[in-house]
Amino acid sequence: MEEREKTKNNTEMRILGFLCNWCSYGGADTAGVSRLKQPTDLRIIRIPCTGRMDPLFAFKALISGADGVLVSGCHPKDCHYSVGNLYARRRFEVLKDFLPFLGIESDRFHYTWVSASEGQRWQEVVTEFSRRIHELGRNPGFDMNTNLVNSEAR
Amino acid sequence: MRIGVFVCQCGTNIASTVDTERVAQEVKKLPDVVYTTTYMYTCSEPGQQEIQRAIEEHNLQGVVVAACSPRMHEPTFRRAVEKAGLNRYMFEMANIREHVSWVSNDREANTKKAIELVRMAVAKLRFNQPLFPSRVAINKRVMVIGGGVAGIQAALDCADAGLDVVLVERRTSIGGKMAQLDKTFPTIDCSSCILGPKMVDVAQKENITLHAYSEIESVSGYVGNFAVRVRKKATYVDWKACTGCGVCMEKCPSRKVPDEFNEGLSFTRAINIPFPQAIPKKATINRSYCIYFTKGKCGICAKVCPAKAIRYDMTDEVVTEEVGAIIVATGYDLFDPSAYGEYGAGQYRDVITGIQYERILSASGPFGGHIKRPSDGREPKDVVFIACVGSRDASVGRPYCSGVCCMYIAKQAILTKDHIPNSRSYVFYMDIRSPAKNYDEFVRRAQEEYGVQYIRGRVGKIYPRGDRLVVQGMDTLLGIQVEVEADLVVLATGIEASRGARELAEKLHISYDQYGFFMENHPKLRPVETNTAGIYLAGVCQGPKDIPASVAQGSAAAAKVLALFARDTIETSPQVASVTERACIACGKCIEVCPYGAIRWKELKGGVRKAEVITTVCQGCGLCNATCPPKAIQLQHATDNQILAEIEELCA
Numbered sequence A: 001m002e003e004r005e006k007t008k009n010n011t012e013m014r015i016l017g018f019l020c021n022w023c024s025y026g027g028a029d030t031a032g033v034s035r036l037k038q039p040t041d042l043r044i045i046r047i048p049c050t051g052r053m054d055p056l057f058a059f060k061a062l063i064s065g066a067d068g069v070l071v072s073g074c075h076p077k078d079c080h081y082s083v084g085n086l087y088a089r090r091r092f093e094v095l096k097d098f099l100p101f102l103g104i105e106s107d108r109f110h111y112t113w114v115s116a117s118e119g120q121r122w123q124e125v126v127t128e129f130s131r132r133i134h135e136l137g138r139n140p141g142f143d144m145n146t147n148l149v150n151s152e153a154r
Numbered sequence B: 001m002r003i004g005v006f007v008c009q010c011g012t013n014i015a016s017t018v019d020t021e022r023v024a025q026e027v028k029k030l031p032d033v034v035y036t037t038t039y040m041y042t043c044s045e046p047g048q049q050e051i052q053r054a055i056e057e058h059n060l061q062g063v064v065v066a067a068c069s070p071r072m073h074e075p076t077f078r079r080a081v082e083k084a085g086l087n088r089y090m091f092e093m094a095n096i097r098e099h100v101s102w103v104s105n106d107r108e109a110n111t112k113k114a115i116e117l118v119r120m121a122v123a124k125l126r127f128n129q130p131l132f133p134s135r136v137a138i139n140k141r142v143m144v145i146g147g148g149v150a151g152i153q154a155a156l157d158c159a160d161a162g163l164d165v166v167l168v169e170r171r172t173s174i175g176g177k178m179a180q181l182d183k184t185f186p187t188i189d190c191s192s193c194i195l196g197p198k199m200v201d202v203a204q205k206e207n208i209t210l211h212a213y214s215e216i217e218s219v220s221g222y223v224g225n226f227a228v229r230v231r232k233k234a235t236y237v238d239w240k241a242c243t244g245c246g247v248c249m250e251k252c253p254s255r256k257v258p259d260e261f262n263e264g265l266s267f268t269r270a271i272n273i274p275f276p277q278a279i280p281k282k283a284t285i286n287r288s289y290c291i292y293f294t295k296g297k298c299g300i301c302a303k304v305c306p307a308k309a310i311r312y313d314m315t316d317e318v319v320t321e322e323v324g325a326i327i328v329a330t331g332y333d334l335f336d337p338s339a340y341g342e343y344g345a346g347q348y349r350d351v352i353t354g355i356q357y358e359r360i361l362s363a364s365g366p367f368g369g370h371i372k373r374p375s376d377g378r379e380p381k382d383v384v385f386i387a388c389v390g391s392r393d394a395s396v397g398r399p400y401c402s403g404v405c406c407m408y409i410a411k412q413a414i415l416t417k418d419h420i421p422n423s424r425s426y427v428f429y430m431d432i433r434s435p436a437k438n439y440d441e442f443v444r445r446a447q448e449e450y451g452v453q454y455i456r457g458r459v460g461k462i463y464p465r466g467d468r469l470v471v472q473g474m475d476t477l478l479g480i481q482v483e484v485e486a487d488l489v490v491l492a493t494g495i496e497a498s499r500g501a502r503e504l505a506e507k508l509h510i511s512y513d514q515y516g517f518f519m520e521n522h523p524k525l526r527p528v529e530t531n532t533a534g535i536y537l538a539g540v541c542q543g544p545k546d547i548p549a550s551v552a553q554g555s556a557a558a559a560k561v562l563a564l565f566a567r568d569t570i571e572t573s574p575q576v577a578s579v580t581e582r583a584c585i586a587c588g589k590c591i592e593v594c595p596y597g598a599i600r601w602k603e604l605k606g607g608v609r610k611a612e613v614i615t616t617v618c619q620g621c622g623l624c625n626a627t628c629p630p631k632a633i634q635l636q637h638a639t640d641n642q643i644l645a646e647i648e649e650l651c652a
């Protein structure tokens, strides 16, 4: 019982991670194998490549109550399918610009590259992104009444 | 759908920080989940039988295992459910070890996270469909990239088994670093005497095609059917005509060409055969030193060549080789010791590297096998060896151990004593690493029988005194400063990834670690496979190792290729894109983005066009799926509905 009270369960944020199978999912595994401790907010979805990542997935998550979305793939030039992450990068940049128009802070979405050997880098990415989301606090979510063009979007 | 969930305890790996019982109880409440249980080791034989029993007993139509990473055991469990009559794609895994129990000790948070991950897996599974692989023919030719001892071994093993082998070597001869060594530890047999016959074998095997002085231009295709474009660099000598007689080399007036094979300790000619045992034994013109190319006149080699083989107008040629598997064995390069200014490498001529010393010791080396100082040709009396120059030192970005230096230092110190009986050798070292069979005994022999003095500690400075060198360092065992006057200093420079390794990895779509060594699929259980099916690793390109280990890995890679080629066809994954023709608006965007050209137009009646996936060519990246405006093209097993189901399960 006491243990239950001690946990920070109630303050946990809802963070979704989309990781490509070949690099970043492996990097997260490497972090695990090396027992590199991380915040517990993140839930990981395995996708074949960041090129599979439809920006709508991130959008869908953020409007249905996720507090943060993290996407990670192979470093540029290392994509298992050569170019998937290059297409992804362009799409994510557009998404970042677009989110504020829906009243969602663009900082709630982040993408990065982590290779299968970079367990430590993965630990840093998760720690930093979780910290950032905790700072932003709960995502109020998309609501028909929000002023669609908020200040962040000029 | 009737779903069963198996929550693995993985001994205590999971159970110690995740309440597996509670996970099983909680997910039992989910719609469609009709059976849940926990198990100690689900991947074990009885664990798998437990799944199969439950499938029968509870009429399960889908299975979720919450355990380790799917990168580890997804294939295991897919086979297990298949044996019980389910389609192997009616299976999902939740990673509650690598992503949960091992990265946090917060039992409550972990348990909650595990429950959510299982819920997501169940949500996805509800949308899974049985999928069936198709088969394509295997092209039973193999390419080996890199002709060092590891590549040679792999090529010979494959050729002995009757395969057609294409061996691609960047330099003008195969042999790699081993061809430059004098003797080899721990038996001190002569390196070229044991390597030479293997090199000759490569030349004589009819089923080995050797492209020397060649590099990989590009790689396309996939396991079973790769197409590799190989750039054969211009040698300016027609190798079909060249007999390797060496007359050109003798007569060439450009005589100040640093000899790469002798590590810059001697000169060769602008037209040369790199060493007497070279395979192929053919001459190559070094353009930057050739007077014909630099000054536009000369042409002596063309005049003297009895075979009329000189072709000044030769250009690079690109050939395409089609193969079913590739073994990468591109070896290593050595650390540049100038990073350690205090050692004076490059500044003092008698401070040399270990590989230079191998050449000096070698009878075919720059001094005919007599140990001499590069500066004045005098025979040294005191020789100092410095270990770990560019190994185990994070300050130069090389925190790893090169694995062979301790051993070759002992070898070189023994050989020094054999050559010059009244010489003294000193070794500055950090630790002695000699773990293989007969290795520690070998180092002891150097110390006890040959009187080599081992001083534990780092060298701080090397500076000249008269025509000798003073080596100053700490003896950390005695806790005192020591100073040794030496005639010759040998730096055991560390092993690093071969020049161009990263670029090659990018062409092959294989991964490399932060130092540029290629990544194996699993550090313990799949050490010669890469993450890319049909591409295997051998030798030091995967990480530092000695000759026995490189040869063993060469043979292992060959065995993997033979196992792959034991069948005539290969199963291709059904996790490919598929088009719903009704929804396709024929915009052609998928055709544009597909990195493999796996989508083409299909003409329907009335001139209507629709996208069509060539399933054996599709690699399953899903780029088309994310691109398609009406979402008419869907990547099987990672469809929009499946991924959205996971998102909704978590966020709703």
Ligand SMILES: Cc1cc2nc3c(=O)[nH]c(=O)nc-3n(C[C@H](O)[C@H](O)[C@H](O)COP(=O)(O)OP(=O)(O)OC[C@H]3O[C@@H](n4cnc5c(N)ncnc54)[C@H](O)[C@@H]3O)c2cc1C
Residues within 6 Å of the ligand: B145, B146, B147, B148, B149, B150, B151, B168, B169, B170, B171, B173, B174, B175, B176, B177, B178, B181, B183, B184, B185, B186, B214, B215, B216, B329, B330, B331, B332, B333, B334, B354, B355, B358, B404, B408, B411, B498, B499, B500, B504, B538, B539, B540, B541, B545, B546, B547, B548, B550
């Ligand atoms: C000074 C010294 C002494 C040593 N002494 C011993 C010893 O006594 N006993 C022992 O067991 N080990 C010894 N070693 C270690 C030994 O050299 C290696 O274990 C062995 O050479 C590894 O073989 P390899 O085939 O993996 O690599 P390499 O010998 O490096 O061969 C790689 C080959 O691939 C080619 N290549 C590279 N890149 C490409 C590319 N992109 N395309 C095509 N080809 C390419 C290279 O030109 C080369 O021919 C010593 C090492 C050093 C530095």
Ligand code: SF4
Residues within 6 Å of the ligand: B576, B577, B593, B594, B595, B596, B597, B598, B599, B613, B617, B618, B619, B620, B621, B622, B623, B624, B625, B635
């Ligand atoms: S998933 Fe689509 S884009 Fe990727 S290889 Fe297959 S057809 Fe091409």
Ligand code: FES
Residues within 6 Å of the ligand: A020, A021, A022, A023, A024, A048, A049, A050, A051, A073, A074, A079, A080, A081, A082, A084, A085
């Ligand atoms: S496979 Fe990792 S980003 Fe494409």
